[in-house]
Amino acid sequence: MNQVFKALADPTRRMILDLLRVKDRSAGEIAEHFEMSKPSVSNHLNILKNAELVLVEKRGQFMIYSLNTTVFQDVIQWLMEVRDRSED
Template sequence: MQNAFKALSDPTRRQILDLLKDKDLTAGEISDHFNMTKPSISQHLKILKHADLVHDQKKGQFVEYSLNTTVFQDIISWALDFAEKTNLRKRGL
Protein backbone atom coordinates (compact mmCIF):
# COMPACT_ATOMS: atom_id res chain seq x y z
CA MET A 1 0.00 0.00 0.00
CA GLN A 2 3.12 2.17 0.30
CA ASN A 3 3.09 2.97 -3.41
CA ALA A 4 -0.68 3.14 -3.72
CA PHE A 5 -1.11 6.62 -2.27
CA LYS A 6 1.68 7.93 -4.48
CA ALA A 7 0.00 6.36 -7.48
CA LEU A 8 -3.39 7.75 -6.48
CA SER A 9 -2.02 11.27 -6.05
CA ASP A 10 -2.10 11.93 -9.79
CA PRO A 11 -5.44 12.95 -11.36
CA THR A 12 -4.71 11.24 -14.67
CA ARG A 13 -4.09 7.95 -12.91
CA ARG A 14 -7.30 8.27 -10.89
CA GLN A 15 -9.15 8.93 -14.16
CA ILE A 16 -7.64 5.77 -15.63
CA LEU A 17 -8.91 3.81 -12.64
CA ASP A 18 -12.36 5.36 -13.12
CA LEU A 19 -12.38 4.12 -16.72
CA LEU A 20 -11.35 0.62 -15.67
CA LYS A 21 -14.08 0.52 -13.04
CA ASP A 22 -16.64 0.23 -15.84
CA LYS A 23 -14.77 -2.18 -18.08
CA ASP A 24 -11.39 -3.63 -18.92
CA LEU A 25 -9.53 -1.69 -21.61
CA THR A 26 -6.39 -1.98 -23.71
CA ALA A 27 -3.58 0.55 -23.37
CA GLY A 28 -4.64 2.16 -26.63
CA GLU A 29 -8.29 2.45 -25.63
CA ILE A 30 -7.22 4.09 -22.38
CA SER A 31 -4.98 6.60 -24.12
CA ASP A 32 -7.86 7.52 -26.48
CA HIS A 33 -9.58 9.11 -23.48
CA PHE A 34 -6.76 11.57 -22.86
CA ASN A 35 -5.10 14.52 -24.55
CA MET A 36 -1.74 12.98 -23.91
CA THR A 37 0.72 10.87 -25.85
CA LYS A 38 0.64 7.08 -25.61
CA PRO A 39 4.06 6.91 -23.95
CA SER A 40 2.81 9.20 -21.17
CA ILE A 41 -0.19 6.96 -20.56
CA SER A 42 2.07 3.93 -20.68
CA GLN A 43 4.16 5.43 -17.88
CA HIS A 44 1.06 6.02 -15.79
CA LEU A 45 -0.07 2.44 -16.38
CA LYS A 46 3.34 1.20 -15.29
CA ILE A 47 3.02 3.13 -12.02
CA LEU A 48 -0.52 1.84 -11.42
CA LYS A 49 0.67 -1.70 -12.10
CA HIS A 50 3.65 -1.34 -9.77
CA ALA A 51 1.24 -0.16 -7.07
CA ASP A 52 -0.87 -3.27 -7.68
CA LEU A 53 -3.87 -1.13 -8.51
CA VAL A 54 -4.23 -2.70 -11.94
CA HIS A 55 -3.40 -5.97 -13.59
CA ASP A 56 -2.34 -6.42 -17.20
CA GLN A 57 -2.80 -9.28 -19.59
CA LYS A 58 -1.43 -9.73 -23.09
CA LYS A 59 -4.16 -10.29 -25.69
CA GLY A 60 -2.43 -10.81 -29.01
CA GLN A 61 -0.79 -7.56 -29.94
CA PHE A 62 -2.84 -5.68 -27.31
CA VAL A 63 -2.34 -5.35 -23.59
CA GLU A 64 -5.56 -5.34 -21.63
CA TYR A 65 -5.69 -3.61 -18.27
CA SER A 66 -8.13 -4.34 -15.44
CA LEU A 67 -8.60 -3.18 -11.85
CA ASN A 68 -7.08 -5.16 -9.03
CA THR A 69 -9.31 -4.64 -6.00
CA THR A 70 -7.00 -5.95 -3.28
CA VAL A 71 -5.27 -2.62 -2.63
CA PHE A 72 -8.63 -0.84 -2.60
CA GLN A 73 -9.65 -3.19 0.18
CA ASP A 74 -6.44 -2.37 2.06
CA ILE A 75 -7.24 1.32 1.73
CA ILE A 76 -10.73 0.74 3.10
CA SER A 77 -9.28 -0.99 6.16
CA TRP A 78 -6.69 1.73 6.62
CA ALA A 79 -9.22 4.56 6.45
CA LEU A 80 -11.76 2.72 8.60
CA ASP A 81 -9.14 2.37 11.29
CA PHE A 82 -8.66 6.16 11.37
CA ALA A 83 -12.34 7.00 11.28
CA GLU A 84 -13.40 4.47 13.91
CA LYS A 85 -10.50 4.87 16.31
CA THR A 86 -10.64 8.65 16.18
CA ASN A 87 -14.38 8.92 16.59
CA LEU A 88 -14.38 6.51 19.54
CA ARG A 89 -11.55 8.43 21.21
CA LYS A 90 -13.28 11.77 20.70
CA ARG A 91 -16.31 10.38 22.50
CA GLY A 92 -14.03 9.40 25.37
CA LEU A 93 -14.23 5.61 24.87
Protein backbone atom coordinates in the same frame (compact mmCIF):
# COMPACT_ATOMS: atom_id res chain seq x y z
CA MET B 1 0.68 1.64 0.84
CA ASN B 2 2.77 4.73 0.02
CA GLN B 3 2.87 3.76 -3.66
CA VAL B 4 -0.91 3.47 -3.66
CA PHE B 5 -1.42 6.97 -2.31
CA LYS B 6 1.21 8.40 -4.64
CA ALA B 7 -0.54 6.77 -7.59
CA LEU B 8 -3.95 8.04 -6.46
CA ALA B 9 -2.64 11.59 -5.98
CA ASP B 10 -2.49 12.21 -9.73
CA PRO B 11 -5.76 13.22 -11.46
CA THR B 12 -4.81 11.50 -14.72
CA ARG B 13 -4.30 8.21 -12.93
CA ARG B 14 -7.62 8.62 -11.12
CA MET B 15 -9.27 9.16 -14.52
CA ILE B 16 -7.64 5.98 -15.81
CA LEU B 17 -9.02 4.09 -12.82
CA ASP B 18 -12.48 5.54 -13.55
CA LEU B 19 -12.23 4.23 -17.12
CA LEU B 20 -11.24 0.79 -15.86
CA ARG B 21 -14.10 0.83 -13.39
CA VAL B 22 -16.46 0.66 -16.38
CA LYS B 23 -14.58 -2.09 -18.26
CA ASP B 24 -11.17 -3.60 -18.88
CA ARG B 25 -9.24 -1.78 -21.61
CA SER B 26 -6.07 -1.97 -23.65
CA ALA B 27 -3.43 0.74 -23.32
CA GLY B 28 -4.50 2.10 -26.70
CA GLU B 29 -8.14 2.34 -25.63
CA ILE B 30 -7.09 4.18 -22.49
CA ALA B 31 -4.82 6.55 -24.44
CA GLU B 32 -7.75 7.55 -26.71
CA HIS B 33 -9.30 9.37 -23.73
CA PHE B 34 -6.32 11.67 -23.14
CA GLU B 35 -4.55 14.42 -25.03
CA MET B 36 -1.06 13.20 -24.20
CA SER B 37 1.50 10.97 -25.81
CA LYS B 38 1.16 7.20 -25.59
CA PRO B 39 4.47 6.97 -23.68
CA SER B 40 3.03 9.35 -21.06
CA VAL B 41 -0.08 7.19 -20.72
CA SER B 42 2.17 4.14 -20.49
CA ASN B 43 4.11 5.79 -17.66
CA HIS B 44 0.87 6.41 -15.75
CA LEU B 45 -0.16 2.79 -16.32
CA ASN B 46 3.20 1.57 -15.02
CA ILE B 47 2.80 3.61 -11.85
CA LEU B 48 -0.67 2.13 -11.34
CA LYS B 49 0.69 -1.35 -12.02
CA ASN B 50 3.62 -0.89 -9.59
CA ALA B 51 1.14 0.27 -6.93
CA GLU B 52 -0.84 -2.90 -7.73
CA LEU B 53 -3.96 -0.83 -8.44
CA VAL B 54 -4.29 -2.41 -11.87
CA LEU B 55 -3.71 -5.89 -13.20
CA VAL B 56 -2.32 -6.55 -16.67
CA GLU B 57 -3.09 -9.55 -18.84
CA LYS B 58 -1.70 -10.25 -22.29
CA ARG B 59 -4.47 -11.10 -24.76
CA GLY B 60 -3.06 -11.74 -28.18
CA GLN B 61 -0.99 -8.71 -29.09
CA PHE B 62 -2.69 -6.45 -26.54
CA MET B 63 -2.03 -5.78 -22.88
CA ILE B 64 -5.39 -5.51 -21.13
CA TYR B 65 -5.64 -3.48 -17.94
CA SER B 66 -8.21 -4.07 -15.22
CA LEU B 67 -8.80 -2.81 -11.68
CA ASN B 68 -7.28 -4.75 -8.83
CA THR B 69 -10.12 -4.41 -6.36
CA THR B 70 -8.19 -6.28 -3.66
CA VAL B 71 -5.87 -3.31 -3.16
CA PHE B 72 -8.82 -0.93 -2.93
CA GLN B 73 -10.34 -3.16 -0.25
CA ASP B 74 -7.05 -3.08 1.66
CA VAL B 75 -6.93 0.73 1.49
CA ILE B 76 -10.54 1.02 2.67
CA GLN B 77 -9.83 -1.35 5.56
CA TRP B 78 -6.76 0.69 6.55
CA LEU B 79 -8.76 3.94 6.42
CA MET B 80 -11.50 2.42 8.58
CA GLU B 81 -8.89 1.33 11.13
CA VAL B 82 -7.41 4.83 11.21
CA ARG B 83 -10.88 6.27 11.72
CA ASP B 84 -11.64 3.80 14.51
CA ARG B 85 -8.38 4.65 16.29
CA SER B 86 -9.10 8.37 16.05
CA GLU B 87 -12.52 7.89 17.64
CA ASP B 88 -11.01 6.13 20.69
